Every structure is written in structure tokens, then in C-alpha cells.
Amino acid sequence: xxxxxxxxxxxxxxxxIPSDVVYEDDRVLAFRDVNPMMPTHVLVIPKEHYxxxxxxxxxxxxVAVMRAVGEVARIEGICExxxxxxxxxxxxxxxxxxxxxxxxxxxxxxxxxxxxxx
Ligand code: 5GP
Ligand code: ZN
Numbered sequence: 001x002x003x004x005x006x007x008x009x010x011x012x013x014x015x016x017i018p019s020d021v022v023y024e025d026d027r028v029l030a031f032r033d034v035n036p037m038m039p040t041h042v043l044v045i046p047k048e049h050y051x052x053x054x055x056x057x058x059x060x061x062x063v064a065v066m067r068a069v070g071e072v073a074r075i076e077g078i079c080e081x082x083x084x085x086x087x088x089x090x091x092x093x094x095x096x097x098x099x100x101x102x103x104x105x106x107x108x109x110x111x112x113x114x115x116x117x118x
Pocket of ligand 1: 034036095097
């Protein structure tokens with residue numbers, strides 16, 4: 001498994017930093033965000049290190065990550081109510097951890113700046 005020494009998510013994959021794991025398979029780890037923005041806020045990452053979604057991700061890892069997003073949503077019980085997945089990439093999107101990750105967000109209505117939604 002390719003690993004970057006200074007990458008905190010590689011350290012989480014290796015078990016050097018603890019995480020609250022929601023789902024795991026041979027290619028993917030999904031764990032709760034340490035600073036949740038929503039009742040459900042899970043990060044889905046490939047165990048292999050890629051800087052971001054545009055960093056030559058293998059077909060196998062791409063499929064595994066996307067499948068895991070669905071698994072996480074099922075585990076969290078947010079398929080029917082709805083959820084959002086997003087992946088910030090580089091500076092303009094304010095990516096802060098440069099190991100590909102997909103945020104899975106849900107568990108409450110998102111107001112998206114609409115004051116009529118709580
Ligand atoms: P980004 O800003 O790169 O899209 O998202 C990085 C996310 O990783 C942030 O939401 C941040 O809260 C989360 N995060 C950063 N360090 C850790 C950590 O050590 N453990 C966990 N569980 N989440 C982390
Ligand atoms: Zn990494």
C-alpha cells in the first residue's frame with residue numbers, strides 16, 4: 001500500500017492515529033470526521049495514498065470509494081432522508097488534508113444559506 005510519511009490519513013489507515021471507523025474493506029476506510037459539520041459526517045478514503053480525485057486514481061479504488069459512500073449511507077440510515085458527498089480538491093476548494101477523501105454529510109436538512117430552512 002503506497003503511503004506518505006507526513007500524511008495524517010495514511011497514519012489513520014496504518015492505525016498510528018486512532019479513528020472512529022464506520023466501514024472498512026480491503027481498499028477503503030470510512031471514519032467519522034473529527035470536526036463534524038452535520039449529524040452524519042464521515043470521510044471515505046482509499047487506503048492507497050492519492051493527493052486528490054485528479055491524482056491518477058485507479059479504476060478499482062475509484063469504484064471502491066464510490067461503493068463505500070453508498071455503504072456508509074446505508075449504515076448511517078440516511079439513504080431515504082438524503083445525503084451529500086463532496087471532495088475538496090486543492091487550494092481554491094480549501095482542501096486541508098491532501099489524501100483523497102469524500103465527505104458523506106447528512107442526518108439533517110441542509111440550509112445552503114436559505115434562511116427558511118433551520
Ligand atoms: P478537507 O478540508 O481536506 O476537505 O477535509 C479534511 C477533513 O478532515 C476536515 O473535515 C477535518 O475535520 C478532518 N480531519 C482532519 N484531521 C483529522 C483527524 O486526525 N481525524 C479525523 N477523524 N478527521 C480529521
Ligand atoms: Zn495519505
